[in-house]
Amino acid sequence: MSVDNNIFSQNLSSKDFAKLKDFIDESCGIKLSENKRSMVEGRLRKRIRALNLSGYSEYIDLVLSNGSNSAEQMHLIDVITTNKTDFFREPNHFTLMTEKILPYLASTFELGTRETLNVWSSASSTGEEPYTIAMVLANYFGLGGNFNVFATDINTAVLQAAKKDVYTEEKASDIPFDYKKKYMLRSINRADKLVRFIPEIRSKTKFGRNNLKDEKYIVPTQVDIAFCRNVIIYFDAPTQESILNKICSYIKPGGFLFMGHSESVHGMKLPIRNYAPTVYIKE
Ligand SMILES: C[S@@+](CC[C@H](N)C(=O)[O-])C[C@H]1O[C@@H](n2cnc3c(N)ncnc32)[C@H](O)[C@@H]1O
Known part of the structure; x- marks a missing residue:
């Protein structure tokens, strides 16, 4: 034959x-x-x-x-896996963080109930989401602020790209100018049109492989904010509910969950209540 x-x-x-x-x-x-x-x-x-x-x-x-x-x-x-992502994707999330959520969380530092602010980007793709979060936190708390960003994804190739931390100037065009000026470096050879983050931003952002379907996640601590954006759309309703329940178990009570703008938790039993469109507070 x-x-x-x-x-x-x-x-x-x-x-x-x-x-x-x-x-x-x-x-x-x-x-x-x-x-x-x-x-x-x-x-x-x-x-x-x-x-x-x-x-x-x-x-x-x-x-x-x-x-x-x-x-x-x-x-x-x-x-x-589909890995589409951008810096400052769904920018109103980052405005809300800066204007409302970080001032609130900062007040809990002052009250002594928090020492470090931990944020988890649970489907981090090539790094644009976690590095955006790190810049927003650095802009609020300063580069020496007590915060960490944990970034996880199932896809080893995107994690490698994220850790490498090299982006085209075109990709970085979504980053506001003052952030670029403060937190990014251009390649020595300007003709390459490449940029990367300054070491202080990189050292605050840790990457690891994680399958959201697994029983246990590798997030090293309970977090104050979890991002789960533009990933549950790929799962069916029971898987979505089970994954979101697990993610919630890693969020401190009073912490926040950010979801993608086209995603909904309608009809699911989750320990969260609505705070703003697609943003939830853990009960
Ligand atoms: C469309 S991207 C979203 C990236 C980013 N959160 C955003 O909103 O821009 C979806 C990401 O989810 C990841 N992903 C898909 N299934 C996953 C799973 N079971 N566990 C962890 N990550 C997963 C993919 O590898 C991909 O990088």
């Missing part, structure tokens, strides 16, 4: 797509709908060629035959 080794002429069969969908759902909660099939095909094609495999079936058998969290499974998750 002749085997068609040209990955460009193959389609991902319904059977293989179903196997892949089950694996992705089980391992990280992401629901792949039928209309994602061609996106998945395209993204896997490159990997199949790099591994010199005969096609989708061989690749899927290889991934699924490996133990959980094998390097290839992590790679598959890296390929499947």
